[in-house]
Amino acid sequence: MARKDLLDIASLQREEIELLLDQSTAFKKLLTSSGKKVPVLEGKSVLMLFYEPSTRTHSSFEVAAKRLSAEVTNFNVAHSSITKGESVRETVETLQAMRTDYLIVRHSRSGLPGLIARQTKAAVINAGDGAHEHPTQALLDAFTIKEKFSDPRGKKVLIIGDVLHSRVARSTSTLLQKLGVEVAFLGPGSLVPKYGPATICRFTNYQQAMAWAPDVVYLLRVQMERQDVQFFPSLREYHRIYGITNTRLEEIRQRGLYIMHPGPVNRGVELCDAVMDYERSLINNQAENGIAVRMAVLDWLTPGGDLPKPEPAYATRYGAASTLVMT
Secondary structure, X not given: OOOOOEOOOOOOOHHHHHHHHHHHHHHHHHHHHOOOOOHHHOOOEEEEEEOOOOOHHHHHHHHHHHHOOOEEEEEOHHHOHHHHOOOHHHHHHHHHHOOOOEEEEEEOOOOHHHHHHOOOOOEEEEEEEOOOEOHHHHHHHHHHHHHHOOOOOOOEEEEEOOOXXXXXXXXXXXXXXXXXXXXXXXXXXXXXXXXXXXXXXXXXXXXXXXXXXXXXXXXXXXXXXXXXXXXOOOHHHHHHHHOEOHHHHHHHHHHOOEEEOOOOOOEOOOEOHHHHHOOOEOXXXXXXXXXXXXXXXXXXXXXXXXXXXOOOHHHHHHOOHHHOOOO
């Protein structure tokens, strides 16, 4: 099934998710075997429309698009007419007149990428909207887990931290459950929503959560910028009760658990420095896998008005990575 936009995880079918993960594997082989480009999106234009700051998501989308031979334009909000009061709709109409094929949108307002998608023929990718969704982060998280567990069904992922404000927690937990992974939340009662899927366990006590026997511990960044009231006494207290301290890291090592974090990392809050050197830390793997996953997403989507691509597009048109025509 061809899609114009990727706005959330909830609307994706399991078959679509598995297709994207398979395609990500092929693109990662390409990236690790050669740094050259492939003409998948040759002649297409990609516009980066980021209203919020970003390092990992922005840079990996830009690299992904360039590896696919697309032309990339970075829209500088600070130097645009937005500072003069131009609305998002007016901005999109202006950009649409430039015949942009793909719009990658990050915004603090939940649902805005969907609103933009309804106003443009360009393929729109949600790169994070408020506390709502972050679909490509969820896909790269699942891809990273599948690299360690080829069949993740029945595995357990414990997501720790600021679940209430986390678009990553929403997207990643939804996607993992679609793949048959068990998910649980751990954090202060004020930051773990009381309502939500009954299939997700909720813990406020670290020892009880570890007794649940997770295979992966996924740490969330404490998002102070989205907290308009104080949800816990202090960052030091948060680290003591919920963070991965040196003592907890040793327990995790003995259990053989993997550790993940979407970044950027708050050292001394979510984790201690030693976690970054832990042999089963997948944090750097996540950053690396972001490029391959976003290449797969760009290849999969079909801007409005184009003929549907064959599925899987990458494998059908170009075959194995070793046979690609590269420039």
